[in-house]
Amino acid sequence: MAAGTESIVKYGIIGVGMMGREHLVNLYHLRSQGVAVVCIADPHVPSQQLALSVAESFNWPLQVFSGHKQILDSGLCDVVVVSTPNMTHFEILMDILNYPKPHHVLVEKPLCTTVADCRRVVEAAKRRPDMLVQVGLEYRYMAPVAKLIDIVKCGTLGQVKMVAIREHRFPFLVKVNNWNRFNCNSGGTLVEKCCHFFDLMRLFAGANPVRVMASGAIDVNHKDEIYDGKVPDIIDNAYVIVEFDNGSRGMLDLCMFAEGSKNEQEISVVGDGGKGEAFVPESIVRWGTRVGGREGVQTLQASDDRIQYDGLHHGSSYLEHLNFLSAVRAKGAQAPAVNLHDGLISVAIGVAGQLSIEKGRFATIEEVINE
Template identity: 45%
Template sequence: MINYGIIGAGMMGQEHIRNIQLLGGARVDAILEPDAEMRGRAGALAPDAVQVDSIPEMLKRNTLDCLLIASPNHHHVRQMEEVAAIRPLPMIVEKPLFTTSGEAERVAKLARDYPAPIWVAMEYRYMPPIAMMLERAEAETGGIRMLTIREHRFPFLDKVGSWNRFNATSGGTLVEKCCHFFDLMRLATGAEPVRIMASGGQAVNHLNERYDDKAPDIWDNAYTIVDFDNGARAMLELCMFAEGSKYQEHLSAVGPRGKIEALVPGPTRFWPERLGPAPVPKVVLSPRDPSGEEVLDVPVDPALLDAGDHNGSTFYQHRRFLDVVQSGGRVEVTLEDGARAVAMGLAAQRSAETGEAVRL
C-alpha cells in the first residue's frame, strides 16, 4: 500500500484524492490544507487521513511513501524546496511548476539535485482521446506540420482566496491555464519552440469583481502562435466565456499524409441534463488518400468522470506515477517538461503585452 501526503487539498487536491482512492494499492495518509472549509471537505473524502499543519509535521510521518503538491501556483517552488531540505520523497506536483521567470533557476536546481522522482501533473496528456491522438499522430499525419488547439470553456472557478483571479499569484492565464497546451505542443511535434506570438486580454469575465478593493487582471481570451525548431507550427485559441460548447477542447494535427483530431467534452457535472447524455469523446481520422473521414468514439469510464473534471486523466496519470513509486518506472513528465511549458506561457504573456514576437 502506497501512502500519499497531500499538500493543498482545495478543488484540485480533492480531485486527486478521489482518484487516488480508485487506484487500488494506494491511500491518503496525511493532508495539509490551511483553509478550514477545504480541510473539512478533504477530510470527509479521506476520513482515515491525519490532518497536519505544516510540511515538517507531515514529513515526520514514517508511513509516507510519496507526496502530492496541489496548492496555489505561487507556493509550488517554495514547498518543493522545503520538502527537499527535510525529506525528499517522490512527488507529483500540479502545474504550473512556477509563476515567474525568476523561479526558473530554482526549479533547475531541484532538477539537478533532488534525489527522488518528481512528476509534473500535466493531466491533458492522459485524457483518453488526446492520448489516442498522440499515439496515432505520426502514422495518420506522416509527421505533424501544423497543430491547432482550441479550448472553449467556462470561466475560472472560485478558488480559496481568489488566487486564480490575479496574474501575480496564478502566473497569468497563458501560464496557469495554458501550460497544459504548450506541453502538448512540444510532445506532439517532438520539437522545441523558437518563436512565440500572442494576443490576449480580459474581455468579459470578472470585470465587476473586487477582492480587497482589487480588480481581477486575469485574461479570459487569447490567440498564440508558436514556431518550432523542426519547422512545425502550432496555434492555441482560448476562450473562457464559451461554456455552451459541446466539446471543450478540439485538437487538430495535420501532416503530409492526413489529419487527426481529438474532441474532448467539458466536465460531466456541467453538462445540462435537459440535453440528455453528455457527449462522448471522439478521435477523427481524415487521410488525404483515400480522402474521407472516420470518427472513433473514445468512451471514458463513468466512475472516472465522476471522480474529477479532466476526462479521466487524473486517474491514468496517478496509475503511471504509482508505477514510478512502486517499481522505479520512468517519470513521463519531468521538471524540465514542466519548466519549458511555463517558459512558453510566460513568453506568450510577454508577447501579448508588448505586441512583439518573443524568441526562445
C-alpha cells in the same frame, strides 16, 4: 498489482482545495493497487473539513496538518501530491527537495509561476536522484488526446506541420481566497491554464518552441469583481501562435466566456500526409489521409478501460496516478512520464505568450528562459 502483494504506498496531499480533494478521490479508486492517503496539509480549516469528510466516507483515517513542513517532519508518507495555489509551488517544492528524507512528488501544473523558479526546482531535483518528480500535465492522458498522440507517433499523418488547439469554456472558478484572479498568483492565464495545451503542442510537434506571438485581453469576465480594492488582471481570451524548431507551428484559440460550446477542447493536428482531430468531452477522434480524402476519414469513440473514476478531468487524473504509481514502484528504473523539463518548457511558452501580449511583438523562448 493487488494490495497485499506489495507494501502500501502512502500518500500525503498538500493543499486539499478542489484539486487536492480530486486527488484524494482518485487515489481512493486506486486502493486495489495498494495505495492509501494517510495525511493532508492545508491551513484553511473549511478545506481540511471537506477533505476529512470525503476520507471518512472512504473509511480512510487521515492525519491533518496545517502546513507542508509538518507532513515532511511526520515521516508518514512516501509520496506527496502538491495541489496548492500556483504561487506556493516553488517554496513547497524546494522544501521537499531539500528535506533529508526522500518523498516522491506529483506537483500540479503549472510547475511554478515563473521560469526562474522552475529552473531552480529543476536544479534542486538534480541533486535528488532518490526522488521522482512528476508534473500534473494530465491532458496527455485524456482518452481522445492519448489516441491522437498514438496516431501521430505511428506516422499516419506524416510529418506534423500544424497543431491547432481550441479551448472554449466557462470562466475561471472561484478559488480559496480568490488566488486565481491575479497574474502574480497564477502566473497569468497562459501559464496557469494553457501550460496544458503548450505541453500537448510540443508532444504533437515533436519539437522545441522557438518563439511565441500572442494577442489577448480581459474583455468579459471578472471586470465587476474587486478584491482588496483591486480588479482581476487575468486575460479571458487569446490567440497564441507558437513556432517550433522543426518548422512546425501551433496555434491556441482560448476563450473563457464560451459556455455555449459542445466541446471544451478541439484539437487538430495536420501533417504532410494527413489530419487528425480530437474532441473533449465528446471523446471523439477523427483522422484521415490526403490520399484517402474525406471518404477515408475514420471516426472513433475513444475510451480507456483502465479508468475506474472519471472525476473532473475525464479519467486523466486517474491515469496520471496509475502512471506515477508505476514509476514509484519501479524504484528508479522508470522515469516519470511528465518530467520537470516538460513542466519548465510549458511554463516558458506561457510566459513568452504573456510577454508577447504585453510588448505587442514576438517573444523568444531564449529571452524568457534566461529571465
